[in-house]
Amino acid sequence: MNIVFMGTPDFAVPSLDILVKNGYNIVGVVTATDKYGGRGMKKLIESPVKKYAVENGLRVLQPKNLKSPEFVEELRSLKADLQIVVAFRMLPEIVWNMPPLGTYNLHSSLLPKYRGAAPINWAIIKGEKETGVTSFKLQHQIDTGDILFQEKIDIGENETAGELHDRLMILGAEVVLKTVNAIKQGKVELHEQDDIEATKAPKIFTEDCEINWNDTTLNIHNFIRGLSPFPGAWTTLDEKNFKIFKTLKIEGQTNKEQGILFTDNKKYLHISTKDGLIDVLEVKMQGKKKMDIRSFLNGYKINYNKLK
Secondary structure (H helix, E strand, O other): EEEEEEEEHHHHHHHHHHHHHOOEEEEEEOOOOOOOOOOOHHHEOHHHHHHHHHHOOOOOOOOOOOOOOHHHHEEEEHOOEEEEEEEOOOHHHHHHHHOOOOOOEEEEEOOOOOOOOOHHHHHHHOOOOEEEEEEEEEOOOOOOEEEEEEEEEOOOOOHHHHHHHHHHHHHHHHHHHHHHHHOOOOOOOOOOOOOHHHHHHOOOOOOEOOOOOOOOOHHHHHHHOOEEEEEEEEEEOOEEEEEEEEEEEEEEOOOOOOEEEEOOOOOOOOOOOEOOEEEEEEEOOOOOOOHHHHHHHHOOOOOOOEEE
């Protein structure tokens, strides 16, 4: 069975690796084009999936336009029986409908919940206790195809999006292998998604990440960890962007207005909310590196008690 794998970020690498290590014939790897980045935007950066593919002698395709006749013809020439997609961009029908066994996608939520670009972030922001991964067969509308497999995983009370990402990445690879094995054995039983249960997980932009200190302690805690480490929840301290990555919640009415700072300027920083306090553990001041709160307070004195 010939397989084309499509993916770009770190999240996709274990899924490609597990297929390679289990002897599947990967005839091509489709990934994002190289982009300039780093200091001065002068370094050409390859995607993690491309790096893995090159290191393992796999054929790499990096189309700028997925509908271009040149790419479509090159993809067709690979004669793939199956395409597996993990963390890649939306495919046109001419691409996803090409292989005879279809194109299957791995999504990092329990579909139909959290359809969209940021399912891990939104599951935490919304206070979910569990999430998981889903393999499904692609069709026209994004994240709406029939489901093959799902696996659930609990979300820790203080777990960040980054930590959950890394666990789902490994679980996802196992589901990708399970999916391909089932397809190879002809044991495919698909189940329709219930659109009534669907929720959205749209892409998150920096302007969406400002902390609302008038919200509840629980909601703020979930918001911060759901955006950690990227793009990062932020507030304004001394007229500078102040990102907060890790917190604990101290619930219980404070009888103080929201956004009040409580600190000894040595060991702790608490910020008042609608119904309690946020215990700040890890931060990054604009222009500085990320650090734990003790390290931050060791070099930065807070001289006032109200966030703007």
